[in-house]
Amino acid sequence: MxxxxxxxxxxxxxxxxxxxxxxxxxxxxxxxxxxxxxxxxxxxxxxxxxxxxxxxxxxxxxxxxxxxxxxxxxxxxxxxxxxxxxxxxxxxxxxxxxxxxxxxxxxxxxxxxxxxxxxxxxxxxxxxxxxxxxMGYRAERNRRMSGVQHERLRELEGLSHRTEEQEVELLTLAWFTDHSDPEQGWAWAALGARRRRPVxxxxxxxxxxxxxxxxxxxxxxxxxxxxxxxxxxxxxxxxxxxxxxxxxxxxxxxxxxxxxxxxxxxxxxxxxxxxxxxxxxxxxxxxxx
Known part of the structure; x- marks a missing residue:
């Protein structure tokens, strides 16, 4: 239809x-x-x-x-x-x-x-x-990340200016934990980080x-x-x-x-x-x- x-x-x-x-x-x-x-x-x-x-x-x-x-x-x-x-x-x-x-x-x-x-x-x-x-949200989001991912997210958040690729990386890291399946969640977050822009x-x-x-x-x-x-x-x-x-x-x-x-x-x-x-x-x- x-x-x-x-x-x-x-x-x-x-x-x-x-x-x-x-x-x-x-x-x-x-x-x-x-x-x-x-x-x-x-x-x-x-x-x-x-x-x-x-x-x-x-x-x-x-x-x-x-x-x-x-x-x-x-x-x-x-x-x-x-x-x-x-x-x-x-x-x-x-x-x-x-x-x-x-x-x-x-x-x-x-x-x-x-x-x-x-x-x-x-x-x-x-x-x-x-x-x-x-508080509960941040704790669960951090639990779903590796230590390296969490540290990288904090590093990107602390930048006063980000390149296009850094912005995409930040959003992907911030959003992939929103999903039940972490592997598929990464793919969805990476796609959204390029489409739902600019923030x-x-x-x-x-x-x-x-x-x-x-x-x-x-x-x-x-x-x-x-x-x-x-x-x-x-x-x-x-x-x-x-x-x-x-x-x-x-x-x-x-x-x-x-x-x-x-x-x-x-x-x-x-x-x-x-x-x-x-x-x-x-x-x-x-x-x-």
């Missing part, structure tokens, strides 16, 4: 322009919006879009300052939330089904807090991680600092109240970020959590058929509702 694909640029009220693409029949409502992670990476969820675009149109976009969405100003979590709201207006999507991955789950959650009436359903994939999860490190630092100053943890009571029916959590059982953090979140938000065995932080790569089946059930229910 061949699906129609369209793309374009949408202008924000502060003159930023975001590149977007839609797969499927955009006349159908509601639409699914995929929110990629980072922060500071361009969109990488094309494979996920193709799993569900026959059920509902699927929109993706490069967040400002990444990929084909140039922006050289400051970044804020609030502005990224409004970028999504203004994009929905431009696409003619009054209510959307949100599927966020990694940082995209934080963005989806903050959007729901601000614009709950515009969220028809929500799937949070591999996040958001709340509480004191970073907007300034954006990453700015939004990371704001998230620490105003963590989602402090808004969970409000989020629980405004979540749409059918909201779900999904995570890879072998994600180095502690599954216990997602389990705690599921309990606090009274949400079901599905753990994908044999998969890490990008479960659609390691268990594509399992993830595809789960996403299709979720979208069918969301669109039917």
């Amino acid at each position: 061949t699906l129609m694909e369209t793309e374009g640029l949408v202008s924000m009220t502060d003159e930023a322009r975001l590149w977007w693409t839609a797969l499927g029949d955009t006349a159908r409502k509601p639409a699914v919006i995929l929110l990629h992670g980072g922060p500071g990476l361009p969109d990488y969820l094309g494979d996920v879009a193709h799993m569900i675009a026959d059920l509902a149109p699927v929109y993706r976009y490069d967040q400002r300052g990444t990929g084909r969405s140039p922006w050289w100003g400051e970044h804020s979590l609030a502005r990224h939330v409004e970028d999504l709201a203004e994009s929905l207006d431009a696409w003619g999507v009054p209510r959307a089904v949100l599927i966020g991955h990694s940082y995209g789950t934080d963005l989806a959650s903050r959007f729901c807090l601000r614009h709950a009436d515009r969220v028809a359903a929500m799937l949070l994939m591999c996040g958001p991680f709340v509480g004191d999860w970073r 907007n490190w300034s954006m990453n630092r700015e939004l990371g600092l704001q998230a620490r100053e105003d963590p989602l943890d402090g808004h969970l009571a409000d989020l629980r109240v405004c979540l749409p029916a059918g909201t779900q959590l999904l995570g890879g059982a072998d994600d180095p970020r502690p599954v216990s953090a997602l389990e705690s979140l599921a309990q606090r938000l009274a949400l079901p959590l599905t753990r994908i065995e044999g998969a890490g932080h990008e479960p659609w790569l390691e268990r594509p058929e399992v993830v595809r089946a789960h996403l299709r059930r979720f979208v069918r229910d969301a669109v039917g509702a």
